[in-house]
Amino acid sequence: xxxxxxxxxxxxxxxxxxxxxxxxxxxxxxxxxxxxxxxxxxxxxxxxxxxxxxxxxxxxxxxxxxxxxxxxxxxxxxxxxxxxxxxxxxxxxxxxxxxxxxxxxxxxxxxxxxxxxxxxxxxxxxxxxxxxxxxxxxxxxxxxxxxxxxxxxxxxxxxxxxxxxxxxxxxxxxxxxxxxxxxxxxxxxxxxxxxxxxxxxxxxxxxxxxxxxxxxxxxxxxxxxxxxxxxxxxxxxxxxxxxxxxxxxxxxxxxxxxxxxxxxxxxxxxxxxxxxxxxxxxxxxxxxxxxxxxxxxxxxxxxxxxxxxxxxxxxxxxxxxxxxxxxxxxxxxxxxxxxxxxxxxxxxxxxxxxxxxxxxxxxxxxxxxxxxxxxxxxxx
Numbered sequence: 001x002x003x004x005x006x007x008x009x010x011x012x013x014x015x016x017x018x019x020x021x022x023x024x025x026x027x028x029x030x031x032x033x034x035x036x037x038x039x040x041x042x043x044x045x046x047x048x049x050x051x052x053x054x055x056x057x058x059x060x061x062x063x064x065x066x067x068x069x070x071x072x073x074x075x076x077x078x079x080x081x082x083x084x085x086x087x088x089x090x091x092x093x094x095x096x097x098x099x100x101x102x103x104x105x106x107x108x109x110x111x112x113x114x115x116x117x118x119x120x121x122x123x124x125x126x127x128x129x130x131x132x133x134x135x136x137x138x139x140x141x142x143x144x145x146x147x148x149x150x151x152x153x154x155x156x157x158x159x160x161x162x163x164x165x166x167x168x169x170x171x172x173x174x175x176x177x178x179x180x181x182x183x184x185x186x187x188x189x190x191x192x193x194x195x196x197x198x199x200x201x202x203x204x205x206x207x208x209x210x211x212x213x214x215x216x217x218x219x220x221x222x223x224x225x226x227x228x229x230x231x232x233x234x235x236x237x238x239x240x241x242x243x244x245x246x247x248x249x250x251x252x253x254x255x256x257x258x259x260x261x262x263x264x265x266x267x268x269x270x271x272x273x274x275x276x277x278x279x280x281x282x283x284x285x286x287x288x289x290x291x292x293x294x295x296x297x298x299x300x301x302x303x304x305x306x307x308x309x310x311x312x313x314x315x316x317x318x319x320x321x322x323x324x325x326x327x328x329x330x331x332x333x334x335x336x337x338x339x340x341x342x343x344x345x346x347x348x349x350x351x352x353x354x355x356x357x358x359x360x361x362x363x364x365x366x367x368x369x370x371x372x373x374x375x376x377x378x379x380x
Contacts (some may be wrong), residue, residue: 027187027223028058028068028086029207029214036086038079042067050077055210057187058086073188089207089214089221099170099204099216100143102131103160110314114154117142124152128314134159134170134202148313171205171215171229173197178256178309183222187212189236195220199254200311203229249281249297251310260310262303266291266357266364273303284312286358287319293359304359319355321365321379323347333372344372353379 030036030052038050042064052058052072058081060070068086071078102111110128114121124147127133133147133154142153171361173181183195186207197203197217203224207214212223254258259275267286276282276296282305286293292307323331328349334341337360347353347367353374357364362373 025074026060027089027214028060028070028191029089029209030056030058030081030085031087032053035218036081038072038077038081039147040079042069046080048072049079052077052081053210055208057209057212058314059186060086060088073186074076087207089223098161099134099202100135100145100154100159100161102127102129102133102158103156104129104158111154111158113145113147113150113154115152117144120152126314130316131314132202133159134204169240170202171213173201173203173224173228174199174230175228176256178254178378181224181228182213182219183215183224184212185222187214187223189225191223197224198311199256200252205229216226217293249283249313251282251284251294251312253278253280253282253305254309254311256309260305262294262296262301262305264303266293266304266359269380270304273301274299282310284310284315286363287312287354288355288358288364289319291357291359291362304357319358320352321355321363323349323351323353323374324378324380325349331378333365333367333375335369335372337373338365341373345370 010116031054033053033054035053037048038052039046040049057073058068058070060068061075062069063083064080066083068081069079069081070081074224104111107129111123112123113122113127127147131147133145135143135145136151138156139153141156143156143159145152145154175181178199180196180198183197184191185194195217199281201217203217205213205215208226211226213226213229215222215224215229217224218276253276256278259277261272262274262276263270264273274296281297283295283297284292285295285302288307290307291304292310293302294305295302325331330346330348332343333345333347334343345367351367353365353367355363355365356371361376363376363379364371364380365374
């Protein structure tokens, strides 16, 4: 009995001396060594079956004390890895450098960005739910933040900040074609897309792999190709977005290296009213998922721009409207923007539709997978 107790005590002392174990499963980054050996079993006595360089990701299947069993991504080699050279991707924490999201309990209300940490301080700008900012400091229930090129103070209770591992800084998303960059569930292009960020959006960086970085985008943690992040394997050639002034501008032309045309009608064959360089501030008058009707304050011109080339502030990701008929019956969805167009569907009063092309007497909408035209009078 005495020998059993001594043995049990020895095991406890041995385990207490071991480094903190990895999570049972997930993704881990190879760190603190130029090349990590892959072994056939959980121990130094097992044969080496390969190796993996620093900066590569391991999909961890299970852990055995100070050893992790898993698969190298993307080579697919499986084996056992010394956990002391792995750093697990875990939900990130708050603090300086963290990305926070405006999260007002009343989704139709806005949050004031103030010049100093006081309710009596001048308001610099207003932002709606979903707007993201970088936390620079904290003072008595106020966060000092950077957002849309401005610095000011938000009340902390109106921001959603995640908790967990400390950040390694921030990065800015960019893409040369103006499209959004995908956030993925794993450090692989074959993994599912769990979010996307427009050029100019900021992310909190936690772990930097050679190809994929583990980041937080608007409160969602995942993996992003580092070549689309400033400071990654590429470099961001574009400056931060300019100041967006409430009630005057709510978007900028995304900087793709090319000018964006303002057209008379929402199609690429329509007359060009003007061309505008990246970072030109605009006012979205009617938002559509494909085309938006806008006003360019610098020229005073109104027209249409392709929405994919605009970086939006304080606007929904997917624009929707509610079908509203005075008699609470239905509204016709037609094949073309005219009362003579064939009726494809009768959309019931109170239904939600996605706006594809906004503005004018007719709007192009999508309802339950069917695209057509509906009079804007019936859309609220």
